Amino acid sequence: MEMTGKCRLLGIVAALATATPVVAADAADVYGAPPIESGWKYQVALDGWFTALDGSIGLRGLPAADVNVSALDAIEHLEGAFAASFQATGDSWLLYSDFMWSKISADADVGPFGGTVGFEQEQVLFTALVGYEVPVNIQNMQLYATGGLRYQHYSVDLSIDPVFFPGINRSGSQSWVDPIVGMALHYDINDRWFVDVMADVGGFGIASDITLQGTATVGYNWTDTxxxxxxxxxxxxxxSDGGFRYDATQHGLFTRLSFHF
Incomplete structure (x- = not known):
């Protein structure tokens, strides 16, 4: 008799254990509880930046020279370029990095009596960011506070060839790393269209006096991937460091082809 009672008790416990997930699922459906998402989402992208360059660049022994290269001139004188990015999101975290290499060269006529200035620049940019999601009361929007590092490398050649004086040629290269802080925003307009915005500020006198970057794009989901x-x-x-001076802005149209998994 005692054994029969124990068997019945074990049967009731087993039945409750089996029914609990079903009841919980039904309750979630009844009360409209949102589904729990797990896992990370990844994005690999090929980037294109049709950039103009405006500012002043100085090398050892030469005063800073104004450099103004339009986006069309940059494309015309582009000798090579590659850009890509990676992003991962999950558990309220954002991991992001992008890389760009480019090389351009251009010549310009200067002075009332003629003469030329030659400019060649090879550039490497690498940014690495970690972000954490900030709560916002806007549906379909994710906002992240970000922090990280940006590496910049420039190899620059400047040549000045005046008409009545001997020509001057200078070359130099410089690499540095800046700490940066900023934000990243993603907003789904609907299941197809979306908006991405990223902005940061850094340097703070540690390497650069200041560095600022901003990107704003409108995107379209062709497929789920x-x-x-x-x-x-x-x-x-x-x-600026020693005889190297770089005070310039790169700006222009930006495109991205992304693959999601």
């Missing part, structure tokens, strides 16, 4: 976006990007850096 492929999207493209189009917008504008600008990067300003004021950096």
């Amino acid at each position: 492929i999207s493209s976006s189009f917008g504008y990007r600008a990067l300003y850096t004021d950096h």
